[in-house]
Amino acid sequence: MNGILKNKKAFLVFLLPALVFYLVSVFYPIAESIRFSFIKWGGLGPKQFVGLQNYVHLFKDKIFYTAFWNNLGYLVIVVGMQILIGLLLAVLLTYLTKGVTLIKTLYYVPCIITAVAVTQLFRSMYATQPEGIINQLLKAIGLGQFATSWLTNVKTVLVCVSIPEGWRYTGMYMVIFYAALISLDPEVCEAARIDGANGWQTLIRVKLPMIKEVMLLTLTMVLTGALRGFDIPFVLTNGGPGNVSELMSTYMYKKAFAGNQFGYGSTIAVFIIIESILVVCVLKVLFTGKDEREERRIQKEQRRMRRKGK
Amino acid sequence: MKKKTLKIILVVTVLLFLFIQLYPVVWLFLASIKPSTELATRPFALPKEPTFQNYIDIFKEGSVFRYMWNSLKVTVISIIFIVALSSTAGFALSKFRFRITKPIYAFFTFGIMIPVQITLIPLFCFYSKMGILNSSFTLILPQVGFALPLSVMMFVSFYSFVPNELIEAAVMDGCSTYGIFFKVVFPLARNTVITVGSMYCILIWNDFIFANTFITDNKAKTVALGLRDYVGAFGNVNWGMTFAAIAVTILPPMLVYFALNKYVTAGMTMGATKG
Numbered sequence A: 001m002n003g004i005l006k007n008k009k010a011f012l013v014f015l016l017p018a019l020v021f022y023l024v025s026v027f028y029p030i031a032e033s034i035r036f037s038f039i040k041w042g043g044l045g046p047k048q049f050v051g052l053q054n055y056v057h058l059f060k061d062k063i064f065y066t067a068f069w070n071n072l073g074y075l076v077i078v079v080g081m082q083i084l085i086g087l088l089l090a091v092l093l094t095y096l097t098k099g100v101t102l103i104k105t106l107y108y109v110p111c112i113i114t115a116v117a118v119t120q121l122f123r124s125m126y127a128t129q130p131e132g133i134i135n136q137l138l139k140a141i142g143l144g145q146f147a148t149s150w151l152t153n154v155k156t157v158l159v160c161v162s163i164p165e166g167w168r169y170t171g172m173y174m175v176i177f178y179a180a181l182i183s184l185d186p187e188v189c190e191a192a193r194i195d196g197a198n199g200w201q202t203l204i205r206v207k208l209p210m211i212k213e214v215m216l217l218t219l220t221m222v223l224t225g226a227l228r229g230f231d232i233p234f235v236l237t238n239g240g241p242g243n244v245s246e247l248m249s250t251y252m253y254k255k256a257f258a259g260n261q262f263g264y265g266s267t268i269a270v271f272i273i274i275e276s277i278l279v280v281c282v283l284k285v286l287f288t289g290k291d292e293r294e295e296r297r298i299q300k301e302q303r304r305m306r307r308k309g310k
Numbered sequence B: 001m002k003k004k005t006l007k008i009i010l011v012v013t014v015l016l017f018l019f020i021q022l023y024p025v026v027w028l029f030l031a032s033i034k035p036s037t038e039l040a041t042r043p044f045a046l047p048k049e050p051t052f053q054n055y056i057d058i059f060k061e062g063s064v065f066r067y068m069w070n071s072l073k074v075t076v077i078s079i080i081f082i083v084a085l086s087s088t089a090g091f092a093l094s095k096f097r098f099r100i101t102k103p104i105y106a107f108f109t110f111g112i113m114i115p116v117q118i119t120l121i122p123l124f125c126f127y128s129k130m131g132i133l134n135s136s137f138t139l140i141l142p143q144v145g146f147a148l149p150l151s152v153m154m155f156v157s158f159y160s161f162v163p164n165e166l167i168e169a170a171v172m173d174g175c176s177t178y179g180i181f182f183k184v185v186f187p188l189a190r191n192t193v194i195t196v197g198s199m200y201c202i203l204i205w206n207d208f209i210f211a212n213t214f215i216t217d218n219k220a221k222t223v224a225l226g227l228r229d230y231v232g233a234f235g236n237v238n239w240g241m242t243f244a245a246i247a248v249t250i251l252p253p254m255l256v257y258f259a260l261n262k263y264v265t266a267g268m269t270m271g272a273t274k275g
Helices: A008-036 A053-060 A062-095 A100-107 A115-126 A133-140 A157-182 A186-194 A199-210 A212-227 A231-236 A248-258 A262-287 A290-309 B002-032 B036-041 B053-061 B063-095 B101-113 B117-130 B136-159 B164-172 B177-188 B190-205 B209-214 B223-233 B239-259 B261-274
Strands: none
Touching: A008 A262, A008 B063, A008 B101, A008 B117, A008 B136, A008 B177, A053 A062, A053 A262, A062 A100, A062 A157, A062 A212, A062 A248, A062 B002, A100 A157, A100 B002, A115 A133, A115 A157, A115 A231, A115 B002, A115 B223, A115 B239, A157 A212, A157 A231, A157 B002, A186 A199, A199 A212, A212 A262, A231 A248, A248 A262, A248 B117, A262 B101, A262 B117, B002 B239, B053 B063, B053 B239, B063 B101, B063 B136, B063 B177, B063 B190, B063 B223, B063 B239, B101 B136, B117 B136, B117 B209, B136 B190, B136 B209, B164 B177, B190 B239, B190 B261, B209 B223, B223 B239, B239 B261
16 A cells, blocks of 8 residues: 555545545444434434433343344354354365366355345245245154244244354355465475374364464454344344344344334444444454564554654 | 275265255255145155246236346446445555555445444434435445445555556656546456456345335335245245246346356455455
8 A cells, every 4th residue: 555646636536435425324324323322212203312221221121132142142053154164165175176166156156145035945944834845854854753843933943043144155155265275385284294294283283273364354254244144034033933033133123113213223233333343353352362462562662662763 | 095985075075065055046946947736745856847837927927027127226326336436445545645545444444344234223214304215325325335345445455466667657658647547547457346346236136134124115126125025925925936036036146146256256255365
């Protein structure tokens, strides 16, 4: 980012349209959301400033806690499928010699299907009337007693709304991990092998630490994605039966657009955004090793010294 | 010997997962050409008497075309805006020598973390106050806004490969700053334009959350909303018609994907690899 042009007017002409658009469409609504989270408003009539009352209410709201814990469960399943299976497949693919491009292309297909279509697909698989594929398969292999009405069974519904989301993006994360693994310097792995490391050790001790950056970024994407998970759970069960599969964003949506509690809905939205930012920060700290932190501190110190010297 | 067994296990595992990934999609297409009775009795089997009745039904009913037209409108206009705004902003942020470029770039990239849900309530209130709910504009505004962080990032990272010497030479030849962008830099960015365009084409076509919030009128419904209506709109869930409608509406993004495969994956994985 070391440009050479210095025409101030041209700079503004190029930058301002995008910047203004970005401010109006993304940052103005965020500011409004934060403001709304302190008011009570049913969509019509005057807005009533209530201070922290919405937040107090939030932490007393039982359904919100259900949604929060459900969201964690959803997150674990989605992260498990996308990161673990994605990584496993990427590692396996690195050992393949033929057809990798084709396999990659095909694995990716679910990502380009709209969430509603994915949901309808899974809905028909979970269905009982007419009998969906999953129940038929269970009966066919003699496990008929496990066949259940997946989406109305309180014990299975949360898992059932999580799986489609995990399934959908596994291929994408595989492609990301594969790209990272394939770009590693083969000499390093060779060196590890010469030093007596077997394939497994090379993978765990050498390759995975080397793609740490990519790991951090994909984890950030998956975690923040799962915290805001909405489309599939909303279309599939809309939090039901009751609130058994409620997630935070479906709850927010319900409160705001079905319950007309725009203030309280905004409070939940603000909670989601704070939570996402916290997760990103925690991940960054976790992934920044002790050495790196030390290094960065020294760099900062040096920079300050230099500035003083000037 | 041991190596060979390992290799076989490897190939089998990869193929097994490939099957899991693709089976629902293939099944969808097969189901869409099955008559309803067959769908109920033997959903796994290959269609015995393939029929295009489901397709004829949805074409006759006709709303699928309206959904697709609405989605197309939103997608095309959004992409034009995304490319125009991010290619210019990227140029400003990477080829100008001002101290402010770095913080502004950071400000743009910060947007990647922001969940779209936070904007729904304020935008909804704003739109209903202005009386413009159900218009394409309601979708285009947030789509473009939320696309900007990543697309600006992609243009900036491409422009960083355009050598400054090239720009210096153009300046020497008497080219104005605007001329440099339109005649030198932007034409070079063809691949980035295709990447950004194809990726957002798929993402915007598939959008559900904005459409579901801002569109209620049947006339303005986009594909994602329309697909929901096949369930329930015909009394019972008409799976045959639903599958046919899904198959028709996922065809455009599929075509874009298979035609521009490399660009789409590059775009979608960019967010993770470039940071």
